[in-house]
Structure formats: C-alpha cells, structure tokens
Amino acid sequence: MIEVQEVGRSFTVGRRSARRTVHAVRDLSFTVEAGEFVGCLGPNGAGKSTTIKMLTGILAPTTGRIEVAGLNPARRRTALARRIGVVFGQRTTLWWDLPLRDSFELIRHLYKVDRFVFRERLEELSCLLGLEPFMATPVRQLSLGQRMRGDVTAALLHDPAVLVLDEPTIGLDVVSKAAMREFLSRRNAEHGTTVLLTTHDLGDIERLCRRVMLIDHGRLTFDGTLDDLRATVPEEESIEDVVARLYTGRTAPAVEPSP
Ligand SMILES: Nc1ncnc2c1ncn2[C@@H]1O[C@H](COP(=O)(O)OP(=O)(O)OP(=O)(O)O)[C@@H](O)[C@H]1O
Incomplete structure (x- = not known):
C-alpha cells in the first residue's frame, strides 16, 4: 500500500555565503502492506513530518521513489487525495469560521461523496467520536480534542x-x-x-501499532514489531530507556554547506 525506496529530501536554507543543505530525510526505505498499523517515532527534527509530507504529495522527494495506493504522490496528488486521509495534529484542515457540519458538507462536495452515503458515514463517525454536540459550533470555538476529532472525521468521510x-x-x-x-x-x-502515524508518545505505539519505525537524523534506525524492539533491549533496561536515549542522545540535524 505504501512503498518508499531510497528516498531522500533535502532543503537549502540560509542566504548566499551562509547557504547550506539540510538533509531532512536520507536513504529511507520501507513498505507498508494493506491493513497494517504502523507507528513512526523519533525526536524533534528527525524527519517524520517531512516523510509524511512526501507520502501525501505535499513535498516531492529529492531522490528515490514513493508509491502510495498505487500512485506517485507528488505527481498524482489530486488522484491520491481520493485514496488517502491525512490529519496533521498541529494544524487543522477544517474551515476555521464555519460550523463543523458545514466543513464536512464542503468536504462532501470536494470529494463528490453521494449525499446518502455521506449522511450515513457522518452519522457513524460523529457518534463514534462523540461529535454530535459540536456540529453547529464554529471550528475556532472547539477545544483541541474536539477539533482533532473533527479533523479525523474529515479525513475519513471519503472512506x-x-x-x-x-x-x-x-x-x-x-x-x-x-x-x-x-x-x-x-x-x-x-x-x-x-x-x-507519527508520535512522540510511546503509549500510542504500545496500544496501537504492531509495527514501529524509529527515525533519527532522517534515517530509519529500527523497523519491526514492538517485541523485536524489546528484544534489542538489555534486560536491565526498559523500552522507555531505549526511546529516551533516542530522544536525548541527539546532535544537530545533518547539515552540510551547499556547493
Ligand atoms: N521547509 C523546510 N525548509 C528547511 N528545513 C526544513 C523544512 N522542513 C523541515 N526542515 C528541516 O528538516 C528536518 C526534519 O524536520 P521534520 O519537520 O521532518 O522533523 P520531525 O521529525 O517531524 O520533527 P517534530 O517532531 O519536531 O515535528 C529539521 O531539521 C527541519 O528543520
């Protein structure tokens, strides 16, 4: 369902003499099969969001190849939008001044979801996520938790x-x-x-993901089950220690001067 082959993404930052290249993602390869639930963990600046942006077509990779649901995300972004749902926890995709219900209605139009199918899906999602009391509330008045549930609903309305x-x-x-x-x-x-999903919360991984990928300095440093990860840990340590080391043993992101 997701194929990432030797993908790299760099950014050129700074001006003139101070110009340098930041390697946000380096030589990243992994495959996610249909039906898998995979968690991606890594410290700030590790390259997780850049990876997500490449998977969703917002950014094109500098090197390598990506295929999601059979499509090249950067080249087929519109077609891909029909096959994937995306949630950025730190930023809403909903319309700030519109009531939730209107935001969802707009999404129905954008994705051309049949009116009857839409009503059924929205009823199910809003019931499961407890959104009914907020349907008439403008997004800007929602709490973070309510807004997040709205964003997840919006990402799933086109199934x-x-x-x-x-x-x-x-x-x-x-x-x-x-x-x-x-x-x-x-x-x-x-x-x-x-x-x-990406997260900084080991609890998300433990409760949800059969498979975990650790990313650091733009590279995949581990890819396997949580049990596999536990097996790499010395007896006197916990998995929390391993993750803490990943987070605390940090140096600056990979940077080199531009030619
Ligand atoms: N548009 C950009 N221009 C320049 N540098 C960027 C850009 N986007 C990301 N970077 C750099 O790439 C590196 C990886 O960033 P990214 O946002 O992918 O990390 P992350 O793992 O998602 O971090 P966080 O956990 O803080 O969200 C960082 O050093 C960041 O500064």
Whole structure:
C-alpha cells in the first residue's frame, strides 16, 4: 500500500555565503502492506513530518521513489487525495469560521461523496467520536480534542484506504487520548484501513501499532514489531530507556554547506 525506496529530501536554507543543505530525510526505505498499523517515532527534527509530507504529495522527494495506493504522490496528488486521509495534529484542515457540519458538507462536495452515503458515514463517525454536540459550533470555538476529532472525521468521510496521521494525540488529555486510540484501533480492525502515524508518545505505539519505525537524523534506525524492539533491549533496561536515549542522545540535524 505504501512503498518508499531510497528516498531522500533535502532543503537549502540560509542566504548566499551562509547557504547550506539540510538533509531532512536520507536513504529511507520501507513498505507498508494493506491493513497494517504502523507507528513512526523519533525526536524533534528527525524527519517524520517531512516523510509524511512526501507520502501525501505535499513535498516531492529529492531522490528515490514513493508509491502510495498505487500512485506517485507528488505527481498524482489530486488522484491520491481520493485514496488517502491525512490529519496533521498541529494544524487543522477544517474551515476555521464555519460550523463543523458545514466543513464536512464542503468536504462532501470536494470529494463528490453521494449525499446518502455521506449522511450515513457522518452519522457513524460523529457518534463514534462523540461529535454530535459540536456540529453547529464554529471550528475556532472547539477545544483541541474536539477539533482533532473533527479533523479525523474529515479525513475519513471519503472512506480512504490509507490514513496518515501526523501526531494525532498531541496535546490531548488522557481521556481524549484513550478515546482517539480506541477509535483508530477499531477503524483499522473493522474497516481494514491502513494506518501510518507519527508520535512522540510511546503509549500510542504500545496500544496501537504492531509495527514501529524509529527515525533519527532522517534515517530509519529500527523497523519491526514492538517485541523485536524489546528484544534489542538489555534486560536491565526498559523500552522507555531505549526511546529516551533516542530522544536525548541527539546532535544537530545533518547539515552540510551547499556547493
Ligand atoms: N521547509 C523546510 N525548509 C528547511 N528545513 C526544513 C523544512 N522542513 C523541515 N526542515 C528541516 O528538516 C528536518 C526534519 O524536520 P521534520 O519537520 O521532518 O522533523 P520531525 O521529525 O517531524 O520533527 P517534530 O517532531 O519536531 O515535528 C529539521 O531539521 C527541519 O528543520
């Protein structure tokens, strides 16, 4: 469902003599099969969001090849939008001044979802995510947790085969976090939706993902099951220690002067 082959993405930053190249993602390769639930963990600046942006066609890779749901994301972004749903936890895709219901109605038009099918889907999603009391509320008046549930609903209204989530539990309280995890887990199990998420929360990985990818300095440093990861840990250490080391043993991102 997702194929990433030797992908790199760099950015040129700074002016003139101070110009340099930031290698946000380097030589990244992985495959995600249909129906998998994969979590991607890594410290700030590791390259997770850049990867998500390439998977969704927002950014084109500098090197390598990406295919998502059979399409090259950067070249077929519009076609891909029909097959994937995307949530950026830190930024809403909803219309700030519109009531939730109107935002969803606009999405129905954008994706040309049949009116009857749309009504059924929205009813199911809003019930599962507890959105009914907020349907008439403008997005700007929603709490973070309510807004996040709205964003997840918006990403699923066209019933995509793949769901890509960049930090979907960021800032949520324990109850909202648990509800979001329960929802995503059921979505994956009952609809077979392929899910790839990024997170800083090991709890997301433990409760949701059969497979975890660790990213650091733009490279994949581990790809396997949580049990595989545990097996790499010395007995006296916990998996939290390993992740903490990944997060604390950081140096600056890979940077080199531009030619
Ligand atoms: N548009 C850009 N221009 C220049 N540098 C960028 C750009 N986008 C990302 N970077 C750099 O690429 C590196 C990876 O950033 P990215 O946002 O992918 O990390 P991340 O793992 O998502 O981090 P976080 O957990 O903080 O969201 C960082 O060093 C960042 O500064």
